[in-house]
Amino acid sequence: MIKDKNLKQAVLKVSVVLLMIVYSAVTKTAFAQSTDNDALIYRKIDLKIKQMTLEEKVGMIHANSSFTSAGVKRLNIPELVMSDGPHGVRLEHGRDWKTDNDNVNDSATYLPVGVCLASTWNPQLGYAYGSVLGSETNARGKDIILGPGINIIRTPLNGRNFEYQGEDPYLVSKMVVGYIKGVQDQGVAACVKHYLANNQEIDRGRINVLMSERALREIYLPGFKAAVKEGGVYSVMGAYNKFRGQFCTHNDYLVNKILKKEFGFKGILMSDWSAVHNTMEALWNGTDLEMGTFFSNNSYHKFFLADTVIALVRKGLVDEKLVDEKVRRILYVMYKTHKFDKRQPGALSTSQHFETARKVAEEGIVLLKNSNNILPLNKSAIKSIAVIGVNAVRHQSEGGGSSQVRTRYEITPLDGIRKLSSDAITVTYNSGYEIAKNAKASQSLIDSAVAAAKKADVAIIVGGWTHGYNNYAWSDNAYDAEGTDKPDMNMPFGQDELIEAVIKANPHTVVILMGGGAIDMMKWIDNTAAVIQAWYPGSEGGNALARILFGEVNPSGKLPMTFPKHLNESPAHVLGEYPGDSITEHYNDDIYVGYRYFDTYKVEPLFAFGHGLSYTTFSYSDMKVVAGSASATVYLTITNTGKMAGAETVQIYVKEDVSMLRRPEKELKGFQKIFLKPGENKRITITLNKEAFQYYNDIINQWVFEPGVFTIMAASSSRDIRAVKKVEIK
Numbered sequence: 001m002i003k004d005k006n007l008k009q010a011v012l013k014v015s016v017v018l019l020m021i022v023y024s025a026v027t028k029t030a031f032a033q034s035t036d037n038d039a040l041i042y043r044k045i046d047l048k049i050k051q052m053t054l055e056e057k058v059g060m061i062h063a064n065s066s067f068t069s070a071g072v073k074r075l076n077i078p079e080l081v082m083s084d085g086p087h088g089v090r091l092e093h094g095r096d097w098k099t100d101n102d103n104v105n106d107s108a109t110y111l112p113v114g115v116c117l118a119s120t121w122n123p124q125l126g127y128a129y130g131s132v133l134g135s136e137t138n139a140r141g142k143d144i145i146l147g148p149g150i151n152i153i154r155t156p157l158n159g160r161n162f163e164y165q166g167e168d169p170y171l172v173s174k175m176v177v178g179y180i181k182g183v184q185d186q187g188v189a190a191c192v193k194h195y196l197a198n199n200q201e202i203d204r205g206r207i208n209v210l211m212s213e214r215a216l217r218e219i220y221l222p223g224f225k226a227a228v229k230e231g232g233v234y235s236v237m238g239a240y241n242k243f244r245g246q247f248c249t250h251n252d253y254l255v256n257k258i259l260k261k262e263f264g265f266k267g268i269l270m271s272d273w274s275a276v277h278n279t280m281e282a283l284w285n286g287t288d289l290e291m292g293t294f295f296s297n298n299s300y301h302k303f304f305l306a307d308t309v310i311a312l313v314r315k316g317l318v319d320e321k322l323v324d325e326k327v328r329r330i331l332y333v334m335y336k337t338h339k340f341d342k343r344q345p346g347a348l349s350t351s352q353h354f355e356t357a358r359k360v361a362e363e364g365i366v367l368l369k370n371s372n373n374i375l376p377l378n379k380s381a382i383k384s385i386a387v388i389g390v391n392a393v394r395h396q397s398e399g400g401g402s403s404q405v406r407t408r409y410e411i412t413p414l415d416g417i418r419k420l421s422s423d424a425i426t427v428t429y430n431s432g433y434e435i436a437k438n439a440k441a442s443q444s445l446i447d448s449a450v451a452a453a454k455k456a457d458v459a460i461i462v463g464g465w466t467h468g469y470n471n472y473a474w475s476d477n478a479y480d481a482e483g484t485d486k487p488d489m490n491m492p493f494g495q496d497e498l499i500e501a502v503i504k505a506n507p508h509t510v511v512i513l514m515g516g517g518a519i520d521m522m523k524w525i526d527n528t529a530a531v532i533q534a535w536y537p538g539s540e541g542g543n544a545l546a547r548i549l550f551g552e553v554n555p556s557g558k559l560p561m562t563f564p565k566h567l568n569e570s571p572a573h574v575l576g577e578y579p580g581d582s583i584t585e586h587y588n589d590d591i592y593v594g595y596r597y598f599d600t601y602k603v604e605p606l607f608a609f610g611h612g613l614s615y616t617t618f619s620y621s622d623m624k625v626v627a628g629s630a631s632a633t634v635y636l637t638i639t640n641t642g643k644m645a646g647a648e649t650v651q652i653y654v655k656e657d658v659s660m661l662r663r664p665e666k667e668l669k670g671f672q673k674i675f676l677k678p679g680e681n682k683r684i685t686i687t688l689n690k691e692a693f694q695y696y697n698d699i700i701n702q703w704v705f706e707p708g709v710f711t712i713m714a715a716s717s718s719r720d721i722r723a724v725k726k727v728e729i730k
């Protein structure tokens with residue numbers, strides 16, 4: 001026993017430090033992911049495969065319950081366990097949707113949806129977001145999280161736009177890499193989806209998408225390419241639809257030729273759920289794992305990649321090597337993640353995870369309009385706020401289809417506003433409208449909302465889209481939901497009438513819109529002082545919104561898609577076909593997706609791609625562009641010229657002045673988000689490599705770089721160009 005108090009403390013301190021060192025060494029070894037190089041991994045895999053029976057191999061290439069595929073017990077190969085994705089680990093559905101939910105702790109962090117993440121334009125936040133998901137995937141005992149979703153937002157009507165990351169391939173490519181690395185650094189796999197051209201939900205199970213090679217290369221592929229080549233994603237999910245006549249999941253061109261051969265993808269190409277339609281095609285064209293659900297138990301042997309495959313091999317009609325190749329890929333992912341080591345413990349719903357959710361919401365929520373600086377609200381000057389609208393009180397986490405999340409808590413906008421209003425502010429609530437199938441404006445609900453707005457200093461309407469009529473129903477999908485598209489871009493449930501009446505009653509009205517994207521605001525936008533696009537901002541969304549409303553956070557989100565004024569000005573609906581004739585759909589809009597269309601065809605959008613206001617102002621100065629060899633470097637000084645700290649996302653657009661083939665008016669080729677205190681300035685550098693200047697020439701089927709003069713634009717949005725330089729690049 002040590003008597004001296006100081007000595008005792010010193011010994012204690014040393015012991016604690018030693019313990020920490022030992023603990024971290026132990027955990028590091030225990031949780032270390034395989035550092036074996038691929039050659040060694042493949043040797044181990046081949047040894048395992050040699051010991052496996054055909055039945056065991058085939059067991060591994062198809063589902064054996066709705067979210068698992070079989071392992072081989074005697075060879076210590078565990079089952080592979082998956083979960084949706086993409087903005088939280090999905091609530092537990094057990095084996096074949098049979099679970100005792102009361103006995104499962106599946107309350108995960110509900111992160112802001114994908115389109116909100118993209119609106120942050122902050123790849124580091126993408127990494128933080130992925131880390132939360134990876135950690136919770138571990139905590140829930142899953143191996144693969146079925147996200148990110150990165151289908152290009154081609155039409156505002158797609159029911160799943162909320163899960164995706166915008167209309168621009170460059171932005172998607174930058175955001176997706178952080179997300180994937182964040183997930184996979186936790187020792188679990190991400191699954192990028194839906195490969196490819198699943199840009200609508202209508203007829204997703206059969207529509208045959210036809211697009212030019214140029215559109216494929218320039219618009220629809222880059223995100224997937226970045227996911228594989230830069231993100232090192234371990235799994236990819238094939239889409240439901242067809243592409244050039246063949247189902248995506250077993251599409252020789254997309255899977256074998258591009259994904260596996262050209263991009264060098266080594267991981268698992270799994271099908272979307274029940275997206276396999278043909279055994280031979282799946283065998284030959286690269287499907288590694290057939291997923292789906294059989295609601296009657298033990299019918300999984302009827303899958304396309306199950307008993308039929310065994311019979312075909314036994315009859316000598318198919319070479320077993322085709323099966324081996326699929327098993328090899330599955331085992332490869334198992335080796336590369338934790339499956340043969342000890343799983344990282346992960347954590348569920350920690351305060352740190354919720355903090356990340358809040359951070360993403362705060363940076364992803366977009367301030368669309370702010371006339372006369374009505375925002376931020378001045379807490380000391382305001383005595384009363386009338387909060388109006390169902391989305392102010394609605395929980396969104398469990399809606400939308402497979403992306404549903406059960407969360408420990410979800411702060412609604414009303415909760416957030418109440419929490420942050422000082423006691424001196426009275427906050428009232430009125431629904432103003434009703435969410436129900438075919439619901440129209442209700443005069444009595446509007447009258448009550450108007451009466452409250454009249455009495456209040458400020459009215460805040462929280463409306464927009466919703467996931468479903470019934471909060472949690474899957475079969476009752478509406479608007480932002482899987483399996484369905486929006487019928488039009490109009491505000492549902494009579495919200496136009498409500499907003500028009502409220503802004504008349506109180507000019508100090510802020511409209512907050514939830515949803516996966518553009519909505520028609522033309523009836524009231526000119527007369528509305530402030531509009532905020534909140535997407536579905538996750539568990540901490542209400543807090544994030546309130547902090548933005550009261551100026552504790554300076555908004556910095558920027559739109560990852562163009563908001564058209566009217567649906568019939570959207571390129572898929574003007575140039576292209578949508579939703580096709582239920583059999584075929586021609587993407588005649590080609591590369592003119594989003595702002596590439598609006599800017600080239602000179603159509604005025606309501607809010608441009610890259611638009612998002614701040615409570616401060618930024619100036620752009622001293623732009624310099626130095627040409628390199630098939631490259632250029634842009635230098636620029638950005639100054640915060642206002643009174644509040646804030647962040648600006650500087651966007652660099654490139655235009656080739658004269659080109660062989662027609663090119664868009666401008667294309668995003670670089671961006672940087674910078675945080676500046678009032679009066680502070682920073683000199684930023686953005687490098688543009690050869691890819692920034694190339695286009696895909698589908699006459700010769702090659703990327704081409706044409707030496708010549710390029711216009712380089714530094715911009716605050718695609719329609720707010722702040723500095724321009726022309727440069728000759730050779």
Ligand code: BGC
Nearest residue numbers: 084085146193272273402482
């Ligand atoms: C969706 C996928 C999802 C899968 C599993 C499908 O209906 O399209 O995104 O990962 O179900 O739930």
